[in-house]
């Protein structure tokens with residue numbers, strides 16, 4: 001599977017987002033990762049649906065919407081998205097997650113399913129027909145700048161093994177949280193192929209976005 005880079009916009013300079021997105025376009029970034037939080041499913045509030053729709057109007061980079069909200073079904077229709085975009089909802093956020101995944105697919109988008117560190121991969125077995133991506137959270141969701149949880153490598157490896165066992169090796173595994181170059185290489189070796197890049201590898205004080213993205217991509221290939 002081709003390695004794809006998804007830039008976490010909550011880590012960008014939000015006072016200069018348009019230029020940051022321009023730089024990410026120049027850097028050849030594959031996805032814009034947009035963390036939507038409700039202050040309830042996670043103890044933080046970040047980017048909203050109006051911003052999602054504004055960003056969609058100014059770039060051709062596909063969006064990777066990470067919904068950290070309870071009952072995401074209430075909000076899916078608020079976003080103007082297309083077949084290249086991913087809407088990723090949390091397994092723990094919705095007792096009718098199957099119906100929500102179906103709604104995302106019926107909307108014509110790609111459906112992603114995210115699992116928190118404590119949620120076993122086995123939990124999603126009966127949902128694999130409804131997803132185009134599995135997001136293995138490598139931190140507890142809600143904040144940038146955290147450290148990888150101890151079992152992240154093992155869990156990523158287990159996810160890849162089980163997807164293969166289930167005949168679902170076509171479903172890529174995304175990792176999100178403290179994806180530094182070092183952690184990215186380790187998780188790539190375990191089979192992850194979509195990398196959410198935030199404060200640990202892309203939005204760095206002393207390195208231009210373009211250079212940071214190129215360095216990360218090269219490191220994965222090394």
Ligand code: DX5
Nearest residue numbers: 141142144145177178198199
């Ligand atoms: C955290 C978010 C991540 C975060 C990544 O809940 O889902 O996307 O922005 O930031 P870093 O790379 O700093 O962990």
Ligand code: ZN
Nearest residue numbers: 035066176196
């Ligand atoms: Zn995220």
